[in-house]
Amino acid sequence: MEKLAPARERLVKSNKNWMGGEMRGKILVFTCAVIMISATISITIFLGTKGLQSFIKNGVNLIDFITSTHWNPTNQANPEYGVLPFIFGSFAVTFLSALIAAPLGIGAAIFMTEIAPSWGRKILQPVIELLVGIPSVVYGFIGLSVLVPFIRGHVGGLGFSLLAGMIVLAIMILPTITSIATDAISSLPNNLREGSYALGATRWQTIRKVLIPAALPSLLTAIVLGMARAFGEALAVQMVIGNVRDLPSSLLDASATLTTIITLNMGHTTYGSVENNTLWSMGLILLVMSFAFILLIRYLSARRKL
Amino acid sequence: MQPLVAAAAEEFMAANPKVDIQVQAGGSGTGLSQVAEGSVQIGNSDVFAEEKEGIPADQLIDHKLAVVGITAAVNPKVGIKDIKKEDLIKVFTGKITNWKELGGKDQKIVLVNRPDSSGTRAVFNKFALDNATPAEGITEDSSNTVKKIINETDGAVGYLAFSYFTDDSVTPLAIDGVEPKAENVQSGKFPVWAYEHSYTKGEATGLAKAFLDYMMSDDIQSKLLQEQGYLPVTKMKVERDAKGNQKNL
Numbered sequence: 365m366e367k368l369a370p371a372r373e374r375l376v377k378s379n380k381n382w383m384g385g386e387m388r389g390k391i392l393v394f395t396c397a398v399i400m401i402s403a404t405i406s407i408t409i410f411l412g413t414k415g416l417q418s419f420i421k422n423g424v425n426l427i428d429f430i431t432s433t434h435w436n437p438t439n440q441a442n443p444e445y446g447v448l449p450f451i452f453g454s455f456a457v458t459f460l461s462a463l464i465a466a467p468l469g470i471g472a473a474i475f476m477t478e479i480a481p482s483w484g485r486k487i488l489q490p491v492i493e494l495l496v497g498i499p500s501v502v503y504g505f506i507g508l509s510v511l512v513p514f515i516r517g518h519v520g521g522l523g524f525s526l527l528a529g530m531i532v533l534a535i536m537i538l539p540t541i542t543s544i545a546t547d548a549i550s551s552l553p554n555n556l557r558e559g560s561y562a563l564g565a566t567r568w569q570t571i572r573k574v575l576i577p578a579a580l581p582s583l584l585t586a587i588v589l590g591m592a593r594a595f596g597e598a599l600a601v602q603m604v605i606g607n608v609r610d611l612p613s614s615l616l617d618a619s620a621t622l623t624t625i626i627t628l629n630m631g632h633t634t635y636g637s638v639e640n641n642t643l644w645s646m647g648l649i650l651l652v653m654s655f656a657f658i659l660l661i662r663y664l665s666a667r668r669k670l
Numbered sequence: 671m672q673p674l675v676a677a678a679a680e681e682f683m684a685a686n687p688k689v690d691i692q693v694q695a696g697g698s699g700t701g702l703s704q705v706a707e708g709s710v711q712i713g714n715s716d717v718f719a720e721e722k723e724g725i726p727a728d729q730l731i732d733h734k735l736a737v738v739g740i741t742a743a744v745n746p747k748v749g750i751k752d753i754k755k756e757d758l759i760k761v762f763t764g765k766i767t768n769w770k771e772l773g774g775k776d777q778k779i780v781l782v783n784r785p786d787s788s789g790t791r792a793v794f795n796k797f798a799l800d801n802a803t804p805a806e807g808i809t810e811d812s813s814n815t816v817k818k819i820i821n822e823t824d825g826a827v828g829y830l831a832f833s834y835f836t837d838d839s840v841t842p843l844a845i846d847g848v849e850p851k852a853e854n855v856q857s858g859k860f861p862v863w864a865y866e867h868s869y870t871k872g873e874a875t876g877l878a879k880a881f882l883d884y885m886m887s888d889d890i891q892s893k894l895l896q897e898q899g900y901l902p903v904t905k906m907k908v909e910r911d912a913k914g915n916q917k918n919l
Binding site: 435436437438439508512513516522523524603606607608609610618620628629630631632633634635636637638639640 | 696697698699700702703706707722723724725780785786787788789792803806807808809810811815818819822823
């Protein structure tokens with residue numbers, strides 16, 4: 365039937381369909397993009413204005429805020445707003461957890477892609493997916509019930525410590541690092557491996573001298589992404605770190621992070637009060653840090669050679 | 671006070687099926703902030719509105735629904751059941767660091783605090799520690815977590831509302847020989863207690879008024895309140911204002 369219709373009609377009809385479908389699809393995805401971008405921008409603007417209020421409106425000194433170690437917002441006569449211990453705590457747990465999770469995650473990724481691509485992947489893949497699926501409050505509760513008493517009994521101190529926070533976080537960021545590292549290594553072109561074997565290198569030499577250097581920027585991206593997650597995690601850390609406002613002097617000392625102080629205090633402060641505003645300022649620091657992590661990732665990806 | 675109000679709201683809605691009351695949980699500041707800006711009809715808090723910065727207390731009307739007693743709690747192995755107030759202050763300010771100085775076991779004292787802005791902390795600091803600034807210690811927000819930590823940590827001391835002393839896992843301390851009991855709070859002998867406030871913006875009207883009246887009814891005050899571990903405000907023989915001045919009724 366179609367064939368009998370005049371050519372002009374057929375062409376115009378199909379042309380119309382083509383236009384309609386194309387336009388609709390374009391509008392749909394364009395809207396999605398606009399919503400995402402405007403959400404990000406409005407969060408940034410909101411957090412920026414709220415976070416700066418404590419400095420502009422309440423006259424908190426920015427330098428003191430970042431460099432002082434005294435946090436005493438409820439002292440009415442002489443309130444002090446120094447968040448250095450929390451900034452230090454955030455960085456400490458982030459780097460320490462990455463220190464544990466990076467070798468483990470990259471090791472698992474090499475095992476999955478190079479050593480036992482078939483059965484190793486079959487076992488490890490669901491394990492990693494399971495780790496992602498466990499909610500952070502469960503990690504925190506297990507940490508509080510198992511890890512904290514264990515550290516108290518076998519290592520020393522109170523149990524609530526940087527050490528507990530860093531172990532919980534390391535387990536939480538392990539799946540992020542492992543899955544990105546796996547993708548990075550398995551996407552390396554096969555001729556790298558074949559070339560290396562052809563030169564007489566063993567499998568270990570190939571992994572160490574060829575594959576890891578080739579995938580290095582992606583592996584670093586994996587680690588930085590894991591660190592970004594660790595930096596922002598609040599709930600699980602809050603349950604095991606002890607939330608003490610002093611600078612920790614050892615791994616077994618209790619500590620606090622920016623996120624734990626925000627979650628502990630936000631509900632108790634009233635909107636617009638100085639203390640509430642300083643909590644927003646801590647949120648702004650977190651946002652700035654996550655921008656820094658993103659910049660670092662962009663820089664690392666730009667260095668990727670393959 | 672969220673569990674109490676939630677339980678009362680449930681009973682109120684069972685009795686009045688057409689009514690819908692939503693009870694949200696939040697910290698000491700959330701309820702006050704939200705009622706002040708008019709986004710909720712009733713804002714609950716465990717502190718006076720006057721004590722929170724940035725709340726227009728003169729626009730809010732206070733309805734005192736219940737009283738909660740708070741006392742220090744220690745790990746049962748510490749071996750202390752009674753403490754002098756001055757010693758309690760020394761414990762929390764870090765001047766006494768071992769329980770043996772107070773006649774207990776030879777155990778290091780481990781403090782469990784609440785967050786700076788917590789209402790429970792404010793009440794405990796004011797009436798148990800006479801406004802002394804507590805030394806640094808583990809800080810947790812949830813009473814159940816605090817109880818768990820005190821129970822599991824040797825030498826731990828923190829503070830909890832009376833309603834959490836339901837088993838032997840932590841030992842509540844008597845202060846200056848006064849047992850942490852409801853009748854001692856009601857008679858004014860036990861110093862550490864606070865009101866559970868419900869604030870409305872302007873006079874309560876309509877459903878908000880009906881619900882607040884219901885909360886003050888005998889049914890709730892003498893039954894549900896006590897089941898939940900609170901003390902009825904109607905039985906108090908003393909009262910207190912926002913500045914903490916106490917007088918007999």
